[in-house]
Amino acid sequence: MTLLKRGLYVVCLAVLLAGCGEREPAAVVEEAVVEAPVEIPKYSAEAFFETTAYSMVGSSGLAFSPDGKTLLIASDESGVFNAYTLPIDGGEPEQLTDSTDNAVFVVSWFPADQRMLYTYDGGGNELNHVYLREEDGSTRDLTPGEELKASFLAWSQDGESFYLTTTERNQQAFDVYRYSASDYSREMVYENPGFQISDISGDGRWLALDKPRTSADSDVFVVDLDSDDDEPMLLTGHMDNIQYFSFEFTPDSNSLVYGTDEHGEWFQAWKYDLESGEKSAVVEADWDVSYVIYSHSGRYQVSGINADARTEVTVLDTETGEQLELPELPPGDLSNVRFSADESHIALIINADDSPSNIHVIDLAEGHTHQLTEALNPAIDQSHLVTSAIVRYKSFDGLEIPSVLYKPHGASADNPVPALVLVHGGPGGQTRTGYRAFVQHLVNHGYAILGANNRGSSGYGKTFFHLDDRRHGEEDLQDIVQGRAYLESLDWVDGERVGVIGGSYGGYMVAAALAFEPEAFEVGIDIFGVTNWVRTLESIPPWWEAFKEALYDEMGDPATDAERHRRISPLFHADNIIKPMLVVQGANDPRVLQVESDELVAGVQANEVPVEYVVFEDEGHGFRKKSNRVTASDAYVKFLDIYLKGGVIED
Secondary structure (H helix, E strand, O other), X not given: OOOOOOOOXXXXXXXXXXXXXXXXXXXXXXXXXXXXXXXXXXXXXXXXXOOOOEEEOOOOXXXXXXXXXXXXXXXXXXXXXXXXXXXXXXXXXXXXXXXXXXXXXXXXXXXXXXXXXXXXXXXXXXXXXXXXXXXXXXXXXXXXXXXXXXXXXXXXXXXXXXXXXXXXXXXXXXXXXXXXXXXXXXXXXXXXXXXXXXXXXXXXXEEEEEEEOOOOOEEEEEEEXXXXXXXXXXXXXXXXXXXXXXXXXXXXXOEEEEEEOOOOOOOEEEEEEOOOOOEEEEEOOOOEEEEEEEOOOOOEEEEEEEOOOOEEEEEEEOOOOEEOOOOOOOOXXXXXXXXXOOOOEEEEEEEEOOEEEEEEEEEOOOOEEEEOOOOOOOOOOHHHOOOOEEEEEEOOOOOEEEEEEEOOOOXXXXXOEEEEEEEOOOOOOOOOOOOOHHHHHHHHXXXXXXXXXXXXXXXXXXXXXXXXOOOOOOHHHHHHHXXXXXXXXXXXXXXXXXEEEEEOHHHHHHHXXXXXXXXXXXXXXXXXXXXXXXXXXXXXXXXXXXXXXXXXXXXXXXXXXXXXXXXXXXXXXXXXXXXXXXXXXXXXXXXXXXXXXXXXXXXXXXXXXOEEEEEEOOOEOXXXXXXXXXXXXHHHXXXXXXXXXXXXXXX
């Protein structure tokens, strides 16, 4: 539910969808046996959120411990994300950090021992610091200071140093520092004049920089840090609007792999040889290439394709040129594919609509897999969860809108159910298949969900992606309104009881729908949504400076487009809102300030329209604490039971 249009990056988790073929009619027609519908119990929000969330370190970090026996993971088993070790032989995880308030996200082991890097912010304010945990359990902040944001970049190839970025110098640009792995002394290796820092080569010589110009045009630069001249060198000179962005350097430090839509509608992966300047294709597909990463030696290349709201993963053996055949795995999407240092094991995460993300390890020598986690709450019967279908409906102008549809158990023409149009964040995000606790909670309580990928969503080609540029709250809003029309066409949906729900930009779309199309939906749930574009675009966080021009190109510059921003801002049209509304907000949100929601709620209250308001004092843009996510999900269902089902409150 981000508020920044991705444009350059796609994060993908989804399920494999299976189809069924037709059968020949039977020679003898037997009397049909009508089975009684299975009674599906109503589970509490706590039950759905008692699923445990897991993540592993990023592609630049080290997921496996130096001895290869454990994985470094983050888990919210304690109620808040903390760091854990997870034995690959199936033993119990060991908790390494004990935060009770701020979410901890793991970064990396040290290459030769069990020291660890991790990061967290202050109550969701996004001002992350990078911390070190020593082997004796003591910790230290490697990036101390006020009002700065820091992040991990990479390890050196020899493991003797690592690189962090921080805005401590001016809050707007991320400078690059090299830290000694032995005594943590540091030196600045690059003073950033305003680029996005992307990657650094293993030998420490090359730094990759991305430079968004507009939402449709960007470039990739490299800096030779061994040269006296640190002037960035442009790798992607071009005419017209083309996007380029860095994936990562190859392990031999000889090439940079980058993404581009230069060759058509889709992002492809290409490689730039730093010595010769030659460019060559790495991965091409009729969908966006989401990522390319490598094993430690570079023997294995892992790529992900964003194929219609699901991810297709390929592991290529670069020595043989053949795809690596993985052992049989449970249904679902693969992500976070990580190799051990000796490349004998692979760790990965599998996620599906009816199965939260679980960590698996593959022993390549033995050819077998081992599931290390059980994320789903054992109190929930997996068969009671709902898997989604990919559907498309036509908008007002005939444009097809790809969407993800969840149908509750028991919904039928004889038992039509109320429904919600779910709007993703971004504005250029994407609704994808995969386990989402609040979605399953809503579906379990009898609400159909249509996750609409309105025009401007990522994953469907650059033409579709840019259809909403400087048109937000206009045609894209009509796509959402037409989502209601599609739901009304389904005989198992109660067409008179349809609401709209969304977070961040999706929250804006909820408020916009209620303000500008006041008869389109019966209710709306706005989750930290923008209400005043004039204020929001004037108060973006300082660390967004590197892509501010691209943001303004898409959304409009407040210096010249303030009139349009005011016209599309629900706050200034709150007197049009006549349908019940629930607003949910984090007090520490640096992207959508609490005052946005405060003022909208006051405006709706002035209309004497039912409006409920939930504020989390310890959250930012997105809710990280399990208890807060439970509270929010409970609030959605209770609100809908009253105002969409008509006062029927289910326990």
